[in-house]
Amino acid sequence: MKKSKTLLELFLAFLKIGAFTFGGGYAMIAILQNELVQKKAWIAEDEFLDIVAVAESTPGPIAINAATYIGYKRAGVLGSAAATVGVVLPSFVIIYVISLFFDAFIALTVVKNAFRGIQAAVVYLILAAGVRMLKKLRRDPVSVTLLCLTVACMVTLSILAVSFSTIFYILLGGLVGFVVWLCQRQRGGDAK
Numbered sequence: 001m002k003k004s005k006t007l008l009e010l011f012l013a014f015l016k017i018g019a020f021t022f023g024g025g026y027a028m029i030a031i032l033q034n035e036l037v038q039k040k041a042w043i044a045e046d047e048f049l050d051i052v053a054v055a056e057s058t059p060g061p062i063a064i065n066a067a068t069y070i071g072y073k074r075a076g077v078l079g080s081a082a083a084t085v086g087v088v089l090p091s092f093v094i095i096y097v098i099s100l101f102f103d104a105f106i107a108l109t110v111v112k113n114a115f116r117g118i119q120a121a122v123v124y125l126i127l128a129a130g131v132r133m134l135k136k137l138r139r140d141p142v143s144v145t146l147l148c149l150t151v152a153c154m155v156t157l158s159i160l161a162v163s164f165s166t167i168f169y170i171l172l173g174g175l176v177g178f179v180v181w182l183c184q185r186q187r188g189g190d191a192k
Contacts, residue, residue, distance in 0.1 A: 006075045007082045013040060014067045014086030021063070027062040043069060045136055052133070063087050110191035142180050146173055147162045 017035055021028045029052060038046050055065035064084055071083030098105055105111055137143055150169050157164045 003075060003078075006139075007078055008067070010074060010079050011069050011082040011086040013090060014071075014083045016065075017063065017067075018087040019090035030064065030125045030132065031064055032109070033129065033132060036066075036070060042074060049133060053170075056067060087126070146176060 004091075013035060017023075017028065017031055021031050027187065032052075036042050037045055043051070051069055052062065055062040055069070055114055055187035058065055064087060067087040068080045071079035071081065075082070134147075137147065148179050154167070
């Protein structure tokens with residue numbers, strides 16, 4: 001009985017996240033953080049940041065990867081399935097309905113205006129999530145240096161219109177973190 005209640009709770013929480021999030025994975029980060037860390041307290045802030053890092057560096061959308069992880073952590077394989085179906089179902093239904101009436105739907109002025117408003121909200125959601133994550137960033141020299149270098153590289157490459165995949169930033173950041181961990185371990189320091 002308790003397991004079925006947990007499965008329903010996971011399904012409904014991620015159904016809500018999937019239904020009220022527009023703009024893709026990055027826009028979902030703020031809503032995921034609010035729902036999973038602050039409201040439900042299913043995970044701590046540090047673990048959420050780790051989930052975002054792993055979900056971003058693995059194939060698939062962030063919300064689906066996060067739902068799969070949280071669901072598995074709370075209720076095993078069935079929890080993983082319940083959370084994943086919950087987060088995917090609203091998008092599937094909406095896209096299916098839109099596909100039935102796409103030409104008539106996209107021509108509506110009200111729909112065009114709604115999408116403009118949604119775009120503005122998505123920019124805010126992404127920015128809010130980034131600022132919250134930045135506030136929670138550890139302030140050690142390696143983290144601050146990596147952040148500054150990444151931002152400098154992203155801005156420079158954007159200004160110069162050079163195409164550079166974000167996966168390389170993730171891989172390089174992971175490599176630097178691993179090297180720092182190895183150095184700390186060699187020195188007998190903190191080997192977390």
